[in-house]
Amino acid sequence: MGLVDIDDIAAAAARIDGYVLRTPLLDCERLSTELGCRVLVKAENLQHTGSFKPRGACNALLSWREQGRLPDRVVSFSAGNHAAAVAFAGSQLGVTATVAMPEAAQSSKVDNVRRYGGEIVPTTDLMGTCEELARRYGCPTLYPFDLPEVIAGQGTVGREICADAEPDLVLAPVGGGGLIGGIATAVKAAAPRCRVVGVEPELFNAMRLALDAGEVVPLPRGEPTIADGLAAPFAGEHTLAQVQRYVDDVVGVTERDIAAAWPAMVGATKLLLEPSAVVGLAALRAGVVDVPSGGTVVLVASGGNAVAPPG
Amino acid sequence: MGLVDIDDIAAAAARIDGYVLRTPLLDCERLSTELGCRVLVKAENLQHTGSFKPRGACNALLSWREQGRLPDRVVSFSAGNHAAAVAFAGSQLGVTATVAMPEAAQSSKVDNVRRYGGEIVPTTDLMGTCEELARRYGCPTLYPFDLPEVIAGQGTVGREICADAEPDLVLAPVGGGGLIGGIATAVKAAAPRCRVVGVEPELFNAMRLALDAGEVVPLPRGEPTIADGLAAPFAGEHTLAQVQRYVDDVVGVTERDIAAAWPAMVGATKLLLEPSAVVGLAALRAGVVDVPSGGTVVLVASGGNAVAPPG
Secondary structure (H helix, E strand, C coil), X not given: CCCCCHHHHHHHHHXXXXXXXXXXXXXXXXXXXXXXXXXXXXXXXXXXXXXXCHHHHHHHHHHHHHCCCCCCEEEEECCCHHHHHHHHHHHHHCCEEEEEEECCCCHHHHHHHHHCCCEEEEECCHHHHHHHHHHHHCCCECCCCCCHHHHHHHHHHHHHHHHHCCCCEEEEECCCCHHHHHHHHHHHHHCCCCEEEEEEEHHHCHHHHHHXXXXXXXXXXXXXXXXXXXXXXXXXXXXXXXXXXXXCEEEEECHHHHHHHHHHHHHHHCECCCHHHHHHHHHHHHCCCCCCCCCEEEEEECECCCCCCCC | CCCCCHHHHHHHHHHHECCECCCCEEECHHHHHHHCCEEEEXXXXXXXXHECCHHHHHHHHHHHHHCCCCCCXXXXXXXXXXXXXXXXXXXXXXXXXXXXXXXXCCHHHHHHHHHCXXXXXXXXXXXXXHHHHHHHHCCCECCCCCCHHHHHHHHHHHHHHHHHCCCCEEEEECCCCHHHHHHHHHHHHHCXXXXXXXXXXXXXCHHHHHHHHCCCCCCCCCCCCCCHHHCCCCCCHHHHHHHXXXXXXXXXXXXXXXXXXXXXXXXXXXXXXCHHHHHHHHHHHHCCCCCCCCCEEEEEECECXXXXXXX
């Protein structure tokens, strides 16, 4: 399979309809006033499980079912949001979900996986544990980002954005690159002149390193980021190709910028968001992405699985 | 002027279109699972200024402008959300807003009034100070609830709910009664068999007392409520009549029930809400309102102007 294209995303949208919510694109008057442009927030924190992740997970399982190869069990690895999404999608389709998660995962994310009946295996070696689980159970891995079905599912976010608005700039968080890759593919098909920029924590700049190297580069183990949902230790082969083809730029933001943007964006949008969801605002405020003055900016608020920021 | 009717609300909806947002009615899968019915949340925290209040304030000023009597200044009194709404509406129409607010008002609410250019007069005597301001400036008072234009404006919340869903039960917070009065009028016109129930803090049960007495009864000064937006010291003449005619019941919830429902509803909905916005959930959880098993319940989340609840 080559790159995910707009037809794959349209097929994903049809497939997951009824399993996931069509989330609202919300006008934020306070951020619009602050930034001097129209700011719209794609509120994926309001998606089932509290993040965009069920789009990709449901598209993968439903695709497999269409192909007559729906397993009884899937395994995966995740900081938490993909884990909850796999558990959610599995609960819809009668598939047991077993997920390797960091021992230091946020307790709200652990609770969220259990809420949907997912089995958690705490580990310090996400990939190794996931591979071991796949061998033990003889079942497929529903990878968190580097799977065409997942990229196509996440791309439905971009498809919905372009159905609701005519953006000049779309900013989306980057962990492993499934969300930004899918969104960019959908947005460039509908609005070729719209800029699509990915934002990752400087501490976890796996996509930037992969773009610069022209290949996937594993990150050295470093400091944790407050944006725990974006702490992917590497980009994916599929996601890198997708980003190379469709994304205008990938920029980094500091921990300080993310921490400052977090309560600001929660207060301005009145949405409960996790730090990963505010990196776009952090990038605009830090000046690492230019504001299209008088234009329309979409911030993809990827999830809300955190306790609230300090007020 | 007699009771506000559905035509008044339709006129208000046309009048305020473009000044206020049409807020989403959000499916909440977690609360639906918990309560055994379909739970929809009318997210008025996402309205401009962070609460439903601009609907009524804009309808009042726009009505006055239609009648050729738009003043240069208005005064009012408010715990904060109506104050911000008057400032917001005034800023749209070139009207200065001066509002009496409690000396102990939430700082987030004070900031929110200033954000829209409103003038604040801190006081321990809201009504007396407001009357003095009206005399000093020789200008009209844009009352927070007991004004037909305000009731009609708040009623657009109910009109939107019935355009988006077919509820069996609508629960709305009650302070002075403008919101519940307007909503009930709209809902009973569109869905006569839907129950409409108001929920107020037991500590500020001014509407319950007024219903029992058949007339407005001032509350003795008592303990403050965590739901500061509902701390109206009396119901209104207009709102009482509206509630008597259209509302099925008005119930009370304890401070403990509100405090427990607050983080639960924020976590389940992923919306930043203030305590006043969660009294409907508190009533369902406490059993003071019956859940229509398998039916559709709308919780009106009236505002989000608070720091986040303890996680």
